[in-house]
Amino acid sequence: xxxxxxxxxxxxxxxxxxxxxxxxxxxxxxxxxxxxxxxxxxxxxxxxxxxxxxxxxxxxxxxxxxxxxxxxxxxxxxxxxxxxxxxxxxxxxxxxxxxxxxxxxxxxxxxxxxxxxxxxxxxxxxxxxxxxxxxxxxxxxxxxxxxxxxxxxxxxxxxxxxxxxxxxxxxxxxxxxxxxxxxxxxxxxxxxxxxxxxxxxxxxxxxxxxxxxx
Amino acid sequence: xxxxxxxxxxxxxxxxxxxxxxxxxxxxxxxxxxxxxxxxxxxxxxxxxxxxxxxxxxxxxxxxxxxxxxxxxxxxxxxxxxxxxxxxxxxxxxxxxxxxxxxxxxxxxxxxxxxxxxxxxxxxxxxxxxxxxxxxxxxxxxxxxxxxxxxxxxxxxxxxxxxxxxxxxxxxxxxxxxxxxxxxxxxxxxxxxxxxxxxxxxxxxxxxxxxxxxxxxxxxxxxxx
Numbered sequence: 001x002x003x004x005x006x007x008x009x010x011x012x013x014x015x016x017x018x019x020x021x022x023x024x025x026x027x028x029x030x031x032x033x034x035x036x037x038x039x040x041x042x043x044x045x046x047x048x049x050x051x052x053x054x055x056x057x058x059x060x061x062x063x064x065x066x067x068x069x070x071x072x073x074x075x076x077x078x079x080x081x082x083x084x085x086x087x088x089x090x091x092x093x094x095x096x097x098x099x100x101x102x103x104x105x106x107x108x109x110x111x112x113x114x115x116x117x118x119x120x121x122x123x124x125x126x127x128x129x130x131x132x133x134x135x136x137x138x139x140x141x142x143x144x145x146x147x148x149x150x151x152x153x154x155x156x157x158x159x160x161x162x163x164x165x166x167x168x169x170x171x172x173x174x175x176x177x178x179x180x181x182x183x184x185x186x187x188x189x190x191x192x193x194x195x196x197x198x199x200x201x202x203x204x205x206x207x208x209x210x211x212x213x214x
Numbered sequence: 215x216x217x218x219x220x221x222x223x224x225x226x227x228x229x230x231x232x233x234x235x236x237x238x239x240x241x242x243x244x245x246x247x248x249x250x251x252x253x254x255x256x257x258x259x260x261x262x263x264x265x266x267x268x269x270x271x272x273x274x275x276x277x278x279x280x281x282x283x284x285x286x287x288x289x290x291x292x293x294x295x296x297x298x299x300x301x302x303x304x305x306x307x308x309x310x311x312x313x314x315x316x317x318x319x320x321x322x323x324x325x326x327x328x329x330x331x332x333x334x335x336x337x338x339x340x341x342x343x344x345x346x347x348x349x350x351x352x353x354x355x356x357x358x359x360x361x362x363x364x365x366x367x368x369x370x371x372x373x374x375x376x377x378x379x380x381x382x383x384x385x386x387x388x389x390x391x392x393x394x395x396x397x398x399x400x401x402x403x404x405x406x407x408x409x410x411x412x413x414x415x416x417x418x419x420x421x422x423x424x425x426x427x428x429x430x431x432x433x434x435x436x437x438x439x
Contacts, residue, residue, distance in 0.1 A: 169282065172288070
């Protein structure tokens with residue numbers, strides 16, 4: 001039987017890059033779709049608003065784990081190979097999109113009404129009003145909560161362990177099965193997550209504070 | 215794509231799903247009540263306890279909020295038995311849920327307490343009310359009204375995240391679904407139905423909270439006039 005030593009620690013540490021990679025993919029995917037969601041929520045067309053609201057209700061109203069399972073077991077049905085990477089990326093992106101979209105909608109709506117009206121008075125098209133007037137201001141408001149949400153994404157990637165994606169948590173399980181030193185192993189795993197997430201939480205708090213002072 | 219969907223199988227096992235749903239509801243209820251108790255105590259410590267106890271509560275909150283629920287669950291289920299604390303998956307899952315909710319709800323409740331104007335608390339002191347009387351008659355009502363939306367969405371999140379405890383087979387809805395799927399290999403249909411059940415639970419909870427707010431928290435207060 002192995003004992004928990006430097007090699008085991010490095011194995012878990014090495015898996016941290018997969019946690020970070022998956023988080024990055026989910027954040028990028030979630031941002032792209034999430035921006036569309038946010039814009040759809042403030043759309044003038046009622047059917048777009050309804051469709052987007054339904055998307056959000058479904059992804060915020062079901063557990064992330066089930067979304068992962070459905071992506072993982074559903075992929076073969078449409079002819080894709082069962083790959084934890086793909087399933088986890090798709091599920092986490094869509095889930096993040098629902099949450100980021102809702103956060104960003106709030107930011108877009110927080111841009112003072114006068115700005116929208118001014119853009120309208122200048123005869124800007126609705127596209128350039130969004131692009132040049134509303135979104136740049138909404139972006140500033142959105143930075144703190146978005147950094148805060150990054151922590152949620154990183155923690156969410158731990159669920160990919162359940163469908164067999166080897167990131168920190170799964171690496172911990174593997175080492176635990178080999179060493180039977182759960183206290184050591186899971187303390188290490190938790191500490192790694194903490195080291196990744198805590199600075200982000202602090203930064204989000206700082207940014208929030210600085211914004212509220214303005 | 216020539217996959218034959220078979221939802222009949224899900225229907226024929228409806229008892230299993232009802233049982234799993236009931237377990238999930240039960241766990242959520244117990245964890246919600248106990249977790250909120252933990253949170254109220256921690257929020258009280260944070261707002262009016264001594265310095266050193268503040269630090270402990272802060273450390274607890276930061277630790278829980280910056281690590282995944284799944285890892286906390288593994289810690290309680292695998293790591294603590296190694297130092298002599300043995301419990302069943304169900305109890306370990308409950309403890310993890312309570313500890314997790316406690317940390318998130320503490321911050322929410324603290325925000326609620328701090329939303330009460332100082333003058334009202336001082337007025338209570340001037341009327342010679344004891345601290346718990348001030349809490350009971352002055353603070354809790356308006357504070358609850360302020361934090362109700364945040365608190366209830368946290369409780370819905372608790373219900374949804376309870377699916378994670380299937381990782382240690384705690385008999386909840388997702389666990390029974392996983393068992394059934396390993397016997398029948400109809401994973402997609404089963405998980406789709408289970409997701410629908412969770413969605414229905416989440417919508418039901420939201421509806422219930424809306425009713426509660428309308429009945430007990432909206433101005434003008436009913437039953438007082």
